[in-house]
Amino acid sequence: MSESGLTKIGVIGIGTMGNGIAQVAAQSGFTTVVMDVDAGVLEKGLVAIGRSLDRLVAAHEKSGGEKGIDGAAKDAALARLSTTTEAKDLLGCDLVIEAVPEMPELKEKINRNLAGLGYDRILVSNTSGISITRLGAAYGKPDRFMGMHFMNPVPMQQGVEIIRGLATSDETYATVVALCHDLGKIEIPAEDKAGFAINRMFVPFVNEAIRVVEEGIAAVDDVDKCTYCLGHKMGPLMTADYVGLDTMLFICRVLEEELGSFYKPSPLLKRLVESGQLGAKTGSGFYLWEKYKATGVNPDVARYRIG
Ligand SMILES: NC(=O)c1ccc[n+]([C@@H]2O[C@H](COP(=O)([O-])OP(=O)(O)OC[C@H]3O[C@@H](n4cnc5c(N)ncnc54)[C@H](O)[C@@H]3O)[C@@H](O)[C@H]2O)c1
Structure with a gap:
């Protein structure tokens, strides 16, 4: 059982950050669904994830098992990972992490769309500095919204800034802190001001x-x-x-x-x-x-x- 109690994670965007976040989620035992705009982009993202996992397997072999992961762990991570171009496929997730480009209106649209489809669990944004309160308002359930700012490259960097919006609930905050631990990350609390810390x-x-x-x-x-x-x-x-x-x-x-x-x-x-x-x-x-x-x-x- 994970510390967060979550089992299924959604990721929106399989670019530089999304592919790292999806990889780490799948490696950490979560069923992981990644959504992006088209099949070609998803394929490119999956290739990047495959390469990154291969580097971890090579590190494992080179270090006599001290670093990285073995081939079986790589296969298990890939088996937990699926992709989609349809936002509705994220509806069964316990928590969704949005990692699309740093454009406020695009992120707001995605939040509104997800809420409109009926998603009502925790939604976090990997935004580098856009107001979490603003993005939470677009989701319409600001108590279940916050910032989770991973660092690049996600599989290597341990720190994750965690940012509450004005209305983020204590329960959401505690779940996100626990999720950081489940992903092998260290939470760095920061306030909701442009650029965070x-x-x-x-x-x-x-x-x-x-x-x-x-x-x-x-x-x-x-x-x-x-x-x-x-x-x-x-x-x-x-x-x-x-x-x-x-x-x-x-x-x-x-x-x-x-x-x-x-x-x-x-x-x-x-x-x-x-x-x-x-x-x-x-x-x-x-x-x-x-x-x-x-x-x-x-x-x-x-x-x-x-x-
Ligand atoms: N690059 C970094 O080092 C870094 C570090 C920390 C945080 N961030 C933040 O992470 C977020 C993503 O940045 P990135 O560098 O991964 O960007 P990126 O451009 O590499 O990837 C963005 C992905 O989002 C996808 N996308 C665009 N519109 C979409 C939509 N409507 N639905 C689904 N997917 C869509 C794109 O196809 C692309 O695959 C940004 O908010 C950025 O500020 C980036």
Whole structure:
């Protein structure tokens, strides 16, 4: 029996975060249903989950069983996982985790739609910083709504920010804390203010790193090297590529709207998104990428200077 008492988890969106969340839920013993817009996207997400599980099996073999998972655990996780393009297939879930792009209106629409179909259990959003109270109002059952902000890559990162909306009930909060434990995660409580705790700190850090490049103060790889001196394992520009530059831009805009111009996205971030260079997932951003491994600095960015 899980600590949360839940057995079936739904995930909406099988992108960067949704595929990690679905993987961890299935690995942790939950029957898991993932919903996305079409079969092609679901297939791509399942391939990513398969690759990630294979890496865990390889780690298990290499470490003599100390790390990762064995082949049987991988097969069991995959057997617990199913996909769908129909929101109605989420109706039997005990809790649904929404992980679609960081667009307030899209998330509100999904919440309203789910409620309209008759879903009335706990719904959480993986939003990076949109008001939980606003999204809970769209669901119409704000007592059963809260934020559950996983970190990327979900199978590796233990921390999960948990954010109550104004009307989230104690029961919902306790269930979500227990779910964090069931998933092998550590809960980090944060208040419902744009960016919560982590992105309130991380987004200005990335934005300023981009401005250092834009102003010609230091090159992309040197900006990242500076932060290794601070003990960071990955620099801000590589992390931004990894997160997805479209997602970074969406979060900047949410922060700017609520907290002011200090959080305004830097022009180079906007130019990269306009050009379709969204980071690791599209093969280029601040760096060029092959299968999620950076192969060098993107020459388009190396040339860019303002101010
Ligand atoms: N990328 C990160 O590092 C990161 C970290 C923490 C939180 N987040 C947050 O997680 C959420 C998802 O981000 P992501 O990076 O995984 O985005 P993504 O673009 O990689 O994936 C989003 C997925 O949602 C799907 N989708 C879009 N509209 C949909 C709909 N109507 N119904 C079902 N599925 C739909 C897309 O097809 C896609 O597969 C965002 O709120 C983001 O801010 C992202």
